[in-house]
Structures are given as C-alpha cells and as structure tokens.
Amino acid sequence: MTEERVDLVPGTLDMMILKALSAESLHGFGIARWLEAVTGDRLTVEEGALYPALHRMEKRGWLASEWHRTEHGRRARYYRLTDAGSEELEARRARWESSVSAVQEVLEAEIRP
Amino acid sequence: MKLDPVDARIRDEIDHHIAELEQRLVAEGLGPDEARAEALRRFGNPDEVGTATRRARAGAGSRLRAFGRALRQDLAFAVRQLLRQPGTGGLVIVTLVVGVAATSVVYSVVHAVVLAPLPFEDPDRLVQVNQTSPQGRLYGMSEPNYVDFRNRLETLSELAAIGYGNPVLSGEGDAEAVEGMRITHNLLETLGMTPVLGRGFTAGEDRYGGANAVALLSEGIWLRRFGGDEAVLGRTLLLDGEAHQIVGVIASDRAWPGVQIFTPLAPNPDVYRDDQRLQAVGRLRPGVTLAQVDQDLGAVAAELSAEYPESNDRWGASARPVREWLVGPSLTRLGWFLLGVVGLFLLMACASVSNLLLARATVRMEEMSIRAALGAGRRRLAGQLVTEAGVLALTSCVLGVLLAHLALRVVQAAGPADVARLSEATVGAPVLAVTTGAAALTVLLAGLAPGGLLLRTRLFAGLRAGRGVASPVSRRVRGGLVVFQFALAVTVLLSAGLLIRSFERLQAVELGFRPSGVVRFGIRLPDGQFSPTEREDYLRQLYAELEARPGVVSVGATSASPYTRFRPSNFVARSDREPALQQDFLPVSWRAVSGDYFAAAGIAVQAGRVFGPEDRFEPDALPENPPVVIDETLAETLWPGGESPVGELLTWFLPGGGQHVVIGVVDAARDENMDMEPRPRIYRPFALAGWDQPSVIVRVAGDPGQAIPMIRSTVRAIDPDMPAIAPTPMLDDVRESVAWPRFSMQVLSVFGAIALGLAVLGIYGITAFSVARRKQEIGLRVALGAAPSGVHWLVLRDAMVLAALGIGLGLVLSFIVTRFLGALLYEVSARDPLTFLIVPAALGAAALASAWLPARRAVSMDPREALVPE
Numbered sequence: 001m002t003e004e005r006v007d008l009v010p011g012t013l014d015m016m017i018l019k020a021l022s023a024e025s026l027h028g029f030g031i032a033r034w035l036e037a038v039t040g041d042r043l044t045v046e047e048g049a050l051y052p053a054l055h056r057m058e059k060r061g062w063l064a065s066e067w068h069r070t071e072h073g074r075r076a077r078y079y080r081l082t083d084a085g086s087e088e089l090e091a092r093r094a095r096w097e098s099s100v101s102a103v104q105e106v107l108e109a110e111i112r113p
Numbered sequence: 114m115k116l117d118p119v120d121a122r123i124r125d126e127i128d129h130h131i132a133e134l135e136q137r138l139v140a141e142g143l144g145p146d147e148a149r150a151e152a153l154r155r156f157g158n159p160d161e162v163g164t165a166t167r168r169a170r171a172g173a174g175s176r177l178r179a180f181g182r183a184l185r186q187d188l189a190f191a192v193r194q195l196l197r198q199p200g201t202g203g204l205v206i207v208t209l210v211v212g213v214a215a216t217s218v219v220y221s222v223v224h225a226v227v228l229a230p231l232p233f234e235d236p237d238r239l240v241q242v243n244q245t246s247p248q249g250r251l252y253g254m255s256e257p258n259y260v261d262f263r264n265r266l267e268t269l270s271e272l273a274a275i276g277y278g279n280p281v282l283s284g285e286g287d288a289e290a291v292e293g294m295r296i297t298h299n300l301l302e303t304l305g306m307t308p309v310l311g312r313g314f315t316a317g318e319d320r321y322g323g324a325n326a327v328a329l330l331s332e333g334i335w336l337r338r339f340g341g342d343e344a345v346l347g348r349t350l351l352l353d354g355e356a357h358q359i360v361g362v363i364a365s366d367r368a369w370p371g372v373q374i375f376t377p378l379a380p381n382p383d384v385y386r387d388d389q390r391l392q393a394v395g396r397l398r399p400g401v402t403l404a405q406v407d408q409d410l411g412a413v414a415a416e417l418s419a420e421y422p423e424s425n426d427r428w429g430a431s432a433r434p435v436r437e438w439l440v441g442p443s444l445t446r447l448g449w450f451l452l453g454v455v456g457l458f459l460l461m462a463c464a465s466v467s468n469l470l471l472a473r474a475t476v477r478m479e480e481m482s483i484r485a486a487l488g489a490g491r492r493r494l495a496g497q498l499v500t501e502a503g504v505l506a507l508t509s510c511v512l513g514v515l516l517a518h519l520a521l522r523v524v525q526a527a528g529p530a531d532v533a534r535l536s537e538a539t540v541g542a543p544v545l546a547v548t549t550g551a552a553a554l555t556v557l558l559a560g561l562a563p564g565g566l567l568l569r570t571r572l573f574a575g576l577r578a579g580r581g582v583a584s585p586v587s588r589r590v591r592g593g594l595v596v597f598q599f600a601l602a603v604t605v606l607l608s609a610g611l612l613i614r615s616f617e618r619l620q621a622v623e624l625g626f627r628p629s630g631v632v633r634f635g636i637r638l639p640d641g642q643f644s645p646t647e648r649e650d651y652l653r654q655l656y657a658e659l660e661a662r663p664g665v666v667s668v669g670a671t672s673a674s675p676y677t678r679f680r681p682s683n684f685v686a687r688s689d690r691e692p693a694l695q696q697d698f699l700p701v702s703w704r705a706v707s708g709d710y711f712a713a714a715g716i717a718v719q720a721g722r723v724f725g726p727e728d729r730f731e732p733d734a735l736p737e738n739p740p741v742v743i744d745e746t747l748a749e750t751l752w753p754g755g756e757s758p759v760g761e762l763l764t765w766f767l768p769g770g771g772q773h774v775v776i777g778v779v780d781a782a783r784d785e786n787m788d789m790e791p792r793p794r795i796y797r798p799f800a801l802a803g804w805d806q807p808s809v810i811v812r813v814a815g816d817p818g819q820a821i822p823m824i825r826s827t828v829r830a831i832d833p834d835m836p837a838i839a840p841t842p843m844l845d846d847v848r849e850s851v852a853w854p855r856f857s858m859q860v861l862s863v864f865g866a867i868a869l870g871l872a873v874l875g876i877y878g879i880t881a882f883s884v885a886r887r888k889q890e891i892g893l894r895v896a897l898g899a900a901p902s903g904v905h906w907l908v909l910r911d912a913m914v915l916a917a918l919g920i921g922l923g924l925v926l927s928f929i930v931t932r933f934l935g936a937l938l939y940e941v942s943a944r945d946p947l948t949f950l951i952v953p954a955a956l957g958a959a960a961l962a963s964a965w966l967p968a969r970r971a972v973s974m975d976p977r978e979a980l981v982p983e
Binding site: 048049054059 | 122123125126127129130132133134136155157158159161162163165166167168169
C-alpha cells in the first residue's frame with residue numbers, strides 16, 4: 001500500500017454502489033471487493049458502511065434484492081439495479097461530472113500575479 | 114428471542130460479509146484469530162452497522178413519512194426550546210393569550226349588547242314613534258293619541274304600543290310581582306314574531322272594556338315555571354287578583370329580557386291625552402323612507418293639535434330606528450369606542466410579539482447559519498421555523514380561547530346587570546377567528562423572519578459576522594415596532610385616564626339625596642282595586658307596621674324611585690305670570706310622594722316645610738290650592754334673585770291641575786341621570802296623584818341588606834297577596850346607574866396597564882439587545898477614556914428617541930381617538946390638560962427607567978472583558 005489513501009467524498013458512496021451494481025448482481029461482500037479492486041485499495045471505507053446505504057437505496061426503489069447461494073455455497077443477499085436505480089445513477093453521474101469540471105476549471109484558471 | 118424479519122435479514126447479511134472476509138483473510142495466510150480481528154476492523158462494529166442499517170431503512174420511506182419524521186423532530190425541538198428558554202416564548206404566549214382573550218371578551222360583550230341583530234323580522238324597517246314637546250323633547254304616547262296615530266298614519270303598515278307594569282301573580286305558591294308588559298294585539302305582527310305555542314291577542318281582546326282577561330307567557334317563564342308543558346294553554350293565572358286565561362307563549366326573552374307576562378293594552382281612547390306613558394313601534398310600508406314617515410307624523414300631529422289644542426297644541430311626533438331606542442346612542446357610542454380601543458390593543462399585542470420574536474430571530478440566525486453550513490437543507494430549516502412558530506401560535510390561541518371563556522363569565526357576573534342582553538354574550542366563532550387569526554399570523558410572520566433573512570443572506574456570512582447579520586434590517590423594524598407600541602400605549606392610557614377622571618367626578622357628584630342605609634321596594638296597588646283613599650290607607654298601615662320594627666328610621670313612598678326608567682314630566686308656570694300657550698310653560702320632572710319621603714330619601718329641606726299629616730284630604734274635600742314642594746332648581750328658575758317662593762302660587766299644566774301653593778323648597782335630587790344637571794322638580798302629595806306601583810323607601814339604622822328579610826315578612830304579614838316587589842338597597846341602584854362608565858373605565862384601565870407593561874418591555878428589550886451588540890464598541894470607548902456619563906447617554910439616547918417618537922405619535926392618535934370619547938365623559942374635557950400631561954410624562958419616565966438598567970450595565974462593563982471577542 002504505497003499509494004496515498006483518501007477519504008471518501010461525502011455523498012459519493014451511493015453513486016459508487018449504483019455503479020458497482022450496474023453490470024451485475026452482487027452481495028455486499030462482492031461490492032466491497034469490486035470497489036477494492038477498482039480503486040486499488042486506496043479508499044478507506046469501513047465495509048459495514050455499505051449496508052445502511054444498500055438498505056436505504058432499496059427502500060427508495062433504486063435497488064432490488066433476493067437470497068441466492070454463493071459459489072461457496074453460503075446464503076447471501078444479492079442486490080441489483082432497478083430501472084429507477086439506473087436513472088438515479090445517470091443523474092448522479094451527470095451532477096458529479098459537472099461539479100468536478102467546474103472545480104477543475106477553477107483550479108486550472110490562470111491567476112495573474 | 115424472536116427477530117423481526119428485517120432484523121434477521123440484516124444480521125444474516127452482516128454475518129455473511131464478515132464470514133467471507135475472514136475466510137479470505139485466512140486464505141491470504143493469517144491465523145484464524147488474526148483473521149477474525151482484521152475482518153472486524155475492516156468491517157466496523159457489527160452492532161453499530163446493524164443499528165445504522167435499520168435506521169437508514171426506516172428513514173428512507175416515502176416522502177410523506179420523511180416529512181412526518183421531520184415534523185416530529187421539529188415539534189420536539191420546538192417544545193424543548195420553549196421549555197429551555199421560557200423567557201421569550203413565555204412572554205409571547207402570555208402577551209398573545211391576554212390579547213386574544215381580552216379582545217374576544219370585549220368584542221363579545223359589545224356584540225351582545227350593541228351590535229347583535231334585534232330579534233325581529235327585518236328590524237331595519239321598524240321605527241319607534243315619539244311625541245315631541247314644543248320644546249323638542251321626546252315623549253312617549255298617551256293612549257288616545259296612540260289610537261289616533263294608529264288610525265291615521267299611512268306610511269306605516271302597523272303601529273303597535275307597549276306599556277309597562279308589574280302585576281302580582283298569586284295563587285301559584287307565594288304571591289310575587291312579575292315583570293310584565295301590556296301590549297296591543299298587533300305588536301307581534303308588527304315585529305314579525307309568531308307565538309311558540311297558542312296564539313297572540315285578538316283585536317277584540319285589545320278593545321277597551323272588552324274581554325281583556327287573557328295573558329301570554331314568555332318562553333323563559335313557560336320553561337322554568339311551567340316546565341314547558343303545552344297544557345298551560347287555557348289555564349288561568351291570578352294577576353293582581355284577577356283571573357287571566359293563558360292563550361299563548363312567545364319567544365320574547367331576547368327582545369325584552371326579564372319580562373315574563375304579557376297582557377292586552379286595550380288603549381282607552383277617552384282618557385286624558387297628557388299621560389304619555391306608551392312606547393309606540395311601527396313598521397314602514399314597503400318603499401317608504403324614514404323622512405316620509407316623519408312628514409306623515411308631522412301632518413297627523415298637526416291635525417291632533419288643531420282638534421285637541423288643550424293637550425296637543427304645538428306637539429309634534431317623530432320616528433327613529435328601533436335600535437336607537439332599544440340600545441341608546443350613548444351605549445352604542447361606548448360600544449364602538451371600546452371596540453376601537455380593543456382593536457388597537459390587539460395590534461399592540463401583535464407588535465410586542467413581533468418585537469420579541471424578531472429579537473430572538475437575530476440570535477437564531479447564528480444557529481441557522483451553522484446548521485445550514487453543516488448541510489441542513491433550507492427547506493428543512495424553514496420547516497423547523499414554521500413548526501416553532503406553529504407551536505407558539507397554537508399554544509397561545511388555545512389558551513387565549515380558554516381564558517376568553519373564563520373571563521366572559523367573570524364579566525357577566527360582575528358587569529352591568531341593567532343590560533340583560535349581557536347574559537346572552539358568548540364568545541362566538543367569528544371573533545375567535547379574527548383574534549386567533551391575528552395572533553397566529555403575527556407569530557408566523559415574525560417567527561419566519563429569520564428564514565427570510567437567511568434566504569437573502571449568503572450562507573456563511575452568518576457565521577463570519579456572528580450575531581450581527583440581521584441587525585440593520587431588523588433593528589430598524591424593531592425600532593419601528595417600539596415606536597408603534599408607545600403610540601398605542603399612549604392612546605389606550607390616555608383614554609383610560611380620561612374615563613377614570615370622568616368616573617371620579619361622577620362619584621363625587623352631589624346627589625342631593627342619601628342612598629346609603631335605604632332599602633326601596635315596589636308595592637302593587639292596581640287602579641281597579643284601590644281608590645286613592647284606599648291606597649293612602651294601605652300605605653299608612655304599611656308605614657306604621659314598618660316604623661314599629663327595630664332599626665327602621667323613617668318610611669315614605671314615591672311614584673318613581675331613583676334611576677328607574679319612569680321619569681314622569683309635566684309643565685308648570687308661576688301663576689302671576691301664567692303664559693297663554695303650553696309651550697311657554699316650564700317642563701319639569703315630577704313625583705308623587707307620601708309618608709316621610711324626604712326624610713327617608715335624605716333630601717334636605719331648604720325653606721318652608723314638606724308634606725305632613727295636615728296635608729291629608731278626603732277626595733270630596735280637596736283644597737282650592739293643593740300644596741306642592743319644589744326643589745331649588747325650580748325655585749331658582751321661577752323665582753330668581755332670592756325671592757322666596759314659599760306661599761306663592763304655581764300653575765300646573767294638567768287636567769284639573771289648577772293653581773298650587775308652594776309650601777317648601779328642598780335640595781335638588783340628581784335621581785334621574787347621575788351625569789346630568791337635574792331637571793326642575795315638583796313634588797305633590799300621593800293622595801292627589803294616585804300611582805298603581807309606588808316605590809316604598811325605608812331608611813334603616815344598620816346595613817340595609819340585612820333589613821330586607823324583615824321588610825319582606827312585615828309586608829307579607831299585612832296581606833299575603835301583596836308582596837314587597839324586589840327589595841333592593843338603594844346604593845345598588847346608584848351603582849347600577851353608573852355600571853357602564855365603571856365597566857368601560859375598568860376595561861380600559863386593565864388594557865392601559867398591560868399596554869404600559871408591553872411598551873416598557875419593548876424598550877427594555879431593544880436597549881438590552883443593543884448594549885449586548887455594541888459591547889466591543891462600548892468597551893473600546895471606555896478603554897479609551899470615555900466618561901461613564903457619556904456612554905450612559907449614548908445608550909439612553911437611542912431608547913429615548915424611540916420613546917419620544919412613540920409618545921408624539923400617540924398624542925396625535927389620541928387627539929383623533931378621544932374625539933369619540935367626548936360625549937361619554939362627565940365634566941372632563943376630551944382634551945383634559947392634566948391627563949394629557951400626566952400620561953405622556955409617566956410613559957416617558959417608564960421608558961427612561963426601563964432603558965436605565967441596560968445602560969448601567971454598559972457603563973459598569975469591564976472593558977477588558979468587552980474587548981475579548983466572543
């Protein structure tokens with residue numbers, strides 16, 4: 001772990017979970033592993049923090065879930081994106097990108113001495 | 114333990130996650146214990162995660178549920194705030210509760226007494242018709258004149274008449290006098306009333322000498338005394354010893370509270386025309402105006418003047434709306450005045466509340482800014498403000514309505530009893546809607562102010578500037594409110610001051626008689642059953658029995674006791690300067706008296722003598738010049754310049770009046786209107802002027818209230834069917850006669866005191882707040898060597914400028930408002946200099962005193978402490 005670890009930007013966890021589920025159904029442990037793999041283990045997030053987010057988004061209708069057997073034969077709750085969830089992901093991605101590009105422009109603006 | 118399915122699911126998910134993590138860590142080469150510890154470290158505390166998850170689930174329901182939860186939290190927060198800092202919230206609630214209750218009660222009273230629609234059909238088309246004397250005074254109608262007017266008027270569809278009289282009801286347990294009215298058969302039709310039960314009177318029953326022995330009951334007595342039994346129809350009642358058959362029940366209690374029994378008036382067309390005792394009420398024909406009625410009345414009056422010159426010469430007639438007759442112009446004026454003041458008072462309470470809430474808002478801005486910075490949505494913050502304001506408004510309104518109901522009971526118990534409509538006052542829905550609406554609107558508007566300021570200010574400015582953000586705007590608004598408070602306080606206090614001064618003058622009035630230690634009661638001696646001599650005989654026996662009782666000092670009787678509505682009038686002139694026309698006679702008030710009336714009433718004799726045993730006459734042996742006693746006003750009017758009237762002759766303008774000899778002069782008794790100079794008065798012996806219901810006046814040595822049972826039993830012992838009617842200490846009558854002035858004075862005094870308190874609180878608040886805000890500036894000045902007196906003045910100046918502006922504005926407002934008060938004041942000008950000096954001075958002093966304390970705090974502040982930033 002040579003790279004610098006960063007804290008999660010508040011409000012982005014939901015977006016990342018939605019992204020994780022956009023390709024396939026995953027259980028919580030699977031989402032944690034996916035995030036770990038994608039970010040190269042740079043994000044410090046307590047894995048338990050996934051669960052309040054998952055349940056909240058399910059309640060809002062962005063996710064659906066059901067019990068399945070894992071490859072290890074354990075019973076696990078698999079989450080998948082609903083149509084509302086896909087829309088939410090796109091909406092959040094658009095907001096995030098526009099906000100990042102705005103900040104980016106500020107940071108790259110030339111400042112006269 | 115049985116788990117909720119959701120809890121079970123969450124637990125399973127967490128267990129699964131940790132188990133997978135552990136297994137993976139073991140696969141990476143950790144020992145089982147290390148793997149367990151590392152898995153928990155990465156996952157976090159499973160219990161906490163479980164709880165957070167459950168909460169997230171519960172919180173993420175529908176929007177409605179989210180709103181409900183926010184509302185619950187806000188309510189709890191609002192209540193906690195209120196309890197933690199009861200100061201402002203408590204003051205807001207107290208102010209609004211008092212404002213709502215006081216306004217509602219006074220409005221309800223005024224509404225019931227003055228404004229409520231009269232209980233008649235289309236009351237705006239009803240008029241009361243009066244005869245007018247050549248001097249322009251209003252008089253009732255005599256029976257023959259009434260009959261002529263009724264037959265001849267064309268502009269009125271009906272003209273009905275009412276006479277008063279309280280018959281004694283016997284044969285139903287103890288005999289008692291009941292309040293009664295004699296009415297013409299067309300009265301019910303004129304007013305548009307239909308009997309609740311049975312029928313009204315027929316024309317035949319209303320004919321003089323016809324079958325008049327019928328009666329109507331009021332709905333009130335029918336329900337109370339006869340249990341609402343329909344079988345009362347056809348029953349007979351003994352009224353003044355005569356059997357009357359009950360033919361109907363009418364809902365008359367709202368129109369004539371207290372009146373229980375109605376009998377036919379049966380006007381006598383041939384009795385003399387000067388006895389103007391009837392009240393006539395008519396209904397306008399469709400399309401006819403009041404002016405046309407007056408024209409019609411004038412024409413008929415002119416005909417009657419020509420036909421009966423000896424009684425009707427130069428007498429006119431006029432009509433006025435019934436409301437003016439039943440309510441009276443001065444009560445109406447007082448009612449509107451009270452409403453105006455109460456309206457101002459409500460405004461003042463609202464201004465005070467706005468001031469308190471705005472003061473709090475500036476402090477709340479800080480909290481709001483922090484919460485907004487921490488990510489609370491603006492909508493949520495606004496929601497919280499609305500909830501807080503809602504809690505305040507709801508609490509104040511609920512308590513205010515409760516207090517209003519209680520206070521109205523107190524007012525009804527203690528208020529003026531002569532206006533029985535007062536007992537019907539209820540705190541109605543419309544007034545509560547207005548008062549609570551004003552209170553709620555104030556709280557919401559002022560309570561939301563921080564929200565409005567928050568939306569207009571940049572979010573973090575509030576944090577940087579501390580509590581200063583809102584100040585420029587809100588300071589000006591609050592200053593304006595303080596000015597407004599002082600202006601209203603000046604107006605209410607000035608009105609109260611004028612009424613107090615007026616009432617004091619009224620209390621100090623020289624009555625000319627001594628009401629303390631006197632009991633008065635009525636006795637019924639109906640015309641049909643008593644000849645004048647029999648009346649005298651009965652009264653003489655009554656006096657003897659009463660005077661024999663211990664404690665009784667003197668006893669007499671009069672045709673009208675003080676402050677009753679019977680105010681008989683007539684016309685007199687000096688016999689040696691007798692004018693040719695009645696209009697040139699002097700209008701006087703007159704009384705028939707008997708026994709030791711002057712001693713019992715406490716009226717002092719100034720010259721000559723009063724009636725004594727030598728003034729007894731047999732009806733067939735009347736003296737040529739019967740004796741009369743006059744009061745000093747009449748003596749000075751007819752015999753000015755110190756001439757003695759005793760022994761002089763006086764011509765009395767009445768049938769068979771002739772010339773009377775003045776035997777004495779007595780003090781003027783102010784027993785008709787306490788707030789008016791007494792009219793000239795003439796007294797004649799009772800034997801010469803029979804009266805069917807005289808008032809007996811008993812002066813006792815002790816407490817008159819204690820003597821009443823003795824008086825009742827003594828009177829009943831003479832004749833069980835002739836009870837003492839309503840024995841009352843005369844002081845109660847005197848007090849009752851000024852009940853409205855007293856009531857209005859008390860109402861305004863209470864309002865004035867509260868207004869003063871609110872104004873003082875307002876100026877204290879704004880000064881204390883400004884001292885707190887300018888702590889650094891003041892500290893700096895002191896540190897740089899500013900004189901304490903200079904700093905003191907700096908702080909006081911702002912407060913005093915506001916107070917002075919407010920007082921000035923209030924004086925202007927008062928000049929307008931007290932104009933309407935003028936007619937209600939007794940011997941006090943509506944521009945009374947003393948009141949106009951004392952009230953502003955007192956308010957100024959109060960303002961100075963209440964700004965003094967915070968100013969002192971500013972001066973005594975340690976500059977080091979002040980300069981340390983908060």
